[in-house]
Amino acid sequence: MKNAPKMFFATAALFALCGMVWGIQMSATHDHALSPAHGHLNLIGFVMMSVFGTYYALTPHAGRSRAAGFHYLLTTGAVLVLTPGIALAISGQTEVLAQIGSVLAVLTVALFGFVVLKYGVGHTSHEAGSDSGMTTQPAE
Template sequence: MGIKFIKISVVYFVIGVLIGMYMSMAEKFTFTPVHVHINLLGWMSMALAGLIYVAFPAAAGTTMAKVHFWLHNIGLPIMMIALAFLVSGAENATPAVAVGSTLVVLGVIIFAINIIKNVKG
């Protein structure tokens, strides 16, 4: 699971950097919240989770690690696409932002439980 998290984090990193480049070139910063969330929740959080899973294989081998991966990777794209619509003026995107963010939060909670339960000194 650690390697899967690291690999997908790099995809989010590229997306985040491309959004940042677009905003800089266009001098339109509407998508700053999307850029920031993709870089933080996609690139940084998933890369760190991946490194933790590599360092602690007992946690990586659990069903919780798989559930964390899928909740995070289903929720984040939903949340980011909906957030892009929301900051562009589509107020009806709010429920989708809520659904996506709820999935990510659930994934993070499962990650925390997994780490507390399965990472031993």
């Protein structure tokens, strides 16, 4: 992916903004019935995407991989399916989207674990300009 950290952080900021506006709306209406959906939007959409963006910023060779692009799409999809899915489940309409979104969220974390094990953390010793002092090598 060309700029994984930028994409993860920009999308995290957008999801955080949506979560904040939604939180204000819930507070103004005194209706907090959908707070679990709001919480998942903030947790996966902002916190997890920020963590992933930080990892890819610290590990640029992982951020340039195809896996990073797929990871971004998978995480974004998880948020966009799970959040309304939870809202629909709470309102008694259907649980299917929440179930699909939950599986996507689990796959997102599993893919993150795979990427960390494959690429390690930080700059590798063979990367030019590695002055961060982090030289953790990928697991073999």
